[in-house]
Amino acid sequence: MRMILKVQHAAQDMECENEDNNKVKNNEQACCPICQEEMPFDILEVHASECGESPVDNDVNNTAEFSIMDNDVNNTAEFSIMDNDWKTHLDPKIAAFLYRKEILRLHETGKPLFMCMDIRSSPEEQDRQLINFYKQRNVEWACPVKCQLQGDVAVGDGVSRHFFSTVVEKLKYGFSLNLGNTGVTCLFEGEPDHLVPSSSQLLIESDLFVVAGRMLGHSFLHGGPCLAGLSRAFVHVLLQGSQDTATLQLEDCPDVDIRETINLLRGQSPLNEDEYSKVLELCLSWDLPGPTDENRRWLYERLLSHAVIGRRTRQIKQIKRGLKDTFVWPLLTERTDVVFFPKESEDLCTSEMLLSHISWATESDNEDDEYSADTKERITGYLRQFIETASAKDLKDLLKFWVRWDRMEANMAVEVVKSDLPKSSTCFCVLRLPGHYNDFQSFTNDLTICIGTCKFGFGHV
Structure with a gap:
C-alpha cells in the first residue's frame, strides 16, 4: 500500500477573512480553541500562540502539535466565533454532531489530507503505512480528507468510509505487524467491554497510543465508527476522572495470570503457602506490602487499580495527546454526556x-x-x-x-x-x-x- 500525505497551508480568501474579523469585533469576549477559556479578544491571539506552544503533557512532550499559530489555515478569529450551541443542546448526540460540523467548517478551506491506498499490497505493508500516516507531525486533522484505492475502481465517499472503518477495526482487533515477536500487534487487549491499552513498552516508546488517539478523533470528526468495548474504569480515568473513584472490575485486568493472583485476595479464605508466595511476589514487584489479614481488602483494591490503571498512565497521556491533536478534546471535557467510547451493547x-x-x-x-x-x-x-x-x-x-x-x-x-x-x-x-x-x-x-x-x-x- 502506498500512502501520500500532502498538507499545505493556503491563505484565506480576503473577503471571508474580513467578514470573520467584522464578526469578532462585535464580541467583547472570545474563547481559546485549546483551553476553552473566555477572555478579551484583544489578548486572545497572544494567549492562543502561547497555549498552542505549551506542552500537552509536561512529562510526555515539550511541544504541542496544534499549529494554532499558522493563520493561513487556522485563523484565531475563526475559532473565537465558533458556534457554541453544542455546549448547551440537551441531546448529547446532536451536541456531538454540532461540534463536529463546526470544527469541519472552520477547516473546510484547508488543503485536504490525501490518502492513497494500494489494496494489492500485503496486509503488513498496508498497516505499516497506515500507522505512518497518523504519525505525521503538525497536521490539521480536521481538514477535508480524500481517499483513493489503487487496485480498485471505487471512488467517492464510500472509499473514505472504507478507510475509517479499517482504521477503527485495526485498533480493536490488531495490526498485521510483527512487533515483539507476535503475528498481530494489538494496541488494546482484554475481554469485550473490558478492553484496556496494551502495557507493551515497545508500543509506548513508539508513540503508538498518540496514533490511536488521532485515529479515533479523526474517525469521529468525519462521522466514522467509534472504538467500542473499552473498560468503563479506563474511560472514566481517560476523560479526567479520578483513579480513586473509578469502578474497577476484575475482568478489567487483561493479564489472566495477574488476575488470578489478585483474585486470591477476595473473600476470607486463608492463603496456603503457594498462594501467599504468588501474592507476595506480585506485591513486591509493584512496591506494595505483603498480604496480611488486616490489609487484605485494601491490597486487593490497590493491586487491581495498578494492574488496570497504574500500568497505563503513559498510554492515557498519549491517547489524550492524539485526541487533542484532532480538536476533539474540548467536546469530551465539556460534554461528559457524549458517548465517545460506547459499550459493545451500544454499538x-x-x-x-x-x-x-x-x-x-x-x-x-x-x-x-x-x-x-x-x-x-x-x-x-x-x-x-x-x-x-x-x-x-x-x-x-x-x-x-x-x-x-x-x-x-x-x-x-x-x-x-x-x-x-x-x-x-x-x-x-x-x-x-x-x-x-x-x-x-x-x-x-x-x-x-x-x-x-x-x-x-x-x-x-
Missing part, C-alpha cells in the same frame, strides 16, 4: 434497526424497469428474511458491503437489477440485488459470499 446493529433505515424497491411506472413488481417483491423479501435471521457479525458485514462502514446511513436504498451477484454503490448507499433468484437459499449463499469480501475491497468475490 450493536440489530435487524430492527437496519430494517428501519432501508428504502425498499417499489413498483414504478418507468418502462425501463428491468423487473416486474412481483420480482422486486420476491427479492426484497429474501433480503428482509436474511436480515431478520442473520447474526450480528453478518449484519455488520452487510452494512460494510452496503455503505463501507458498520454505521447505518439515513437513506439506504435497495434496487433489483440484472446482475450475476449482489453489488453496491457505496457513495449513494444503494444495494443492487440480482432479480434471477427463485429461492432463499441460493440468494443467501451469494449474498453471504459477497459481504464476506468487504474488508478486501469493493466486491472482490
Whole structure:
C-alpha cells in the first residue's frame, strides 16, 4: 500500500477573512480553541500562540502539535466565533454532531489530507503505512480528507468510509505487524467491554497510543465508527476522572495470570503457602506490602487499580495527546454526556434497526424497469428474511458491503437489477440485488459470499 500525505497551508480568501474579523469585533469576549477559556479578544491571539506552544503533557512532550499559530489555515478569529450551541443542546448526540460540523467548517478551506491506498499490497505493508500516516507531525486533522484505492475502481465517499472503518477495526482487533515477536500487534487487549491499552513498552516508546488517539478523533470528526468495548474504569480515568473513584472490575485486568493472583485476595479464605508466595511476589514487584489479614481488602483494591490503571498512565497521556491533536478534546471535557467510547451493547446493529433505515424497491411506472413488481417483491423479501435471521457479525458485514462502514446511513436504498451477484454503490448507499433468484437459499449463499469480501475491497468475490 502506498500512502501520500500532502498538507499545505493556503491563505484565506480576503473577503471571508474580513467578514470573520467584522464578526469578532462585535464580541467583547472570545474563547481559546485549546483551553476553552473566555477572555478579551484583544489578548486572545497572544494567549492562543502561547497555549498552542505549551506542552500537552509536561512529562510526555515539550511541544504541542496544534499549529494554532499558522493563520493561513487556522485563523484565531475563526475559532473565537465558533458556534457554541453544542455546549448547551440537551441531546448529547446532536451536541456531538454540532461540534463536529463546526470544527469541519472552520477547516473546510484547508488543503485536504490525501490518502492513497494500494489494496494489492500485503496486509503488513498496508498497516505499516497506515500507522505512518497518523504519525505525521503538525497536521490539521480536521481538514477535508480524500481517499483513493489503487487496485480498485471505487471512488467517492464510500472509499473514505472504507478507510475509517479499517482504521477503527485495526485498533480493536490488531495490526498485521510483527512487533515483539507476535503475528498481530494489538494496541488494546482484554475481554469485550473490558478492553484496556496494551502495557507493551515497545508500543509506548513508539508513540503508538498518540496514533490511536488521532485515529479515533479523526474517525469521529468525519462521522466514522467509534472504538467500542473499552473498560468503563479506563474511560472514566481517560476523560479526567479520578483513579480513586473509578469502578474497577476484575475482568478489567487483561493479564489472566495477574488476575488470578489478585483474585486470591477476595473473600476470607486463608492463603496456603503457594498462594501467599504468588501474592507476595506480585506485591513486591509493584512496591506494595505483603498480604496480611488486616490489609487484605485494601491490597486487593490497590493491586487491581495498578494492574488496570497504574500500568497505563503513559498510554492515557498519549491517547489524550492524539485526541487533542484532532480538536476533539474540548467536546469530551465539556460534554461528559457524549458517548465517545460506547459499550459493545451500544454499538450493536440489530435487524430492527437496519430494517428501519432501508428504502425498499417499489413498483414504478418507468418502462425501463428491468423487473416486474412481483420480482422486486420476491427479492426484497429474501433480503428482509436474511436480515431478520442473520447474526450480528453478518449484519455488520452487510452494512460494510452496503455503505463501507458498520454505521447505518439515513437513506439506504435497495434496487433489483440484472446482475450475476449482489453489488453496491457505496457513495449513494444503494444495494443492487440480482432479480434471477427463485429461492432463499441460493440468494443467501451469494449474498453471504459477497459481504464476506468487504474488508478486501469493493466486491472482490
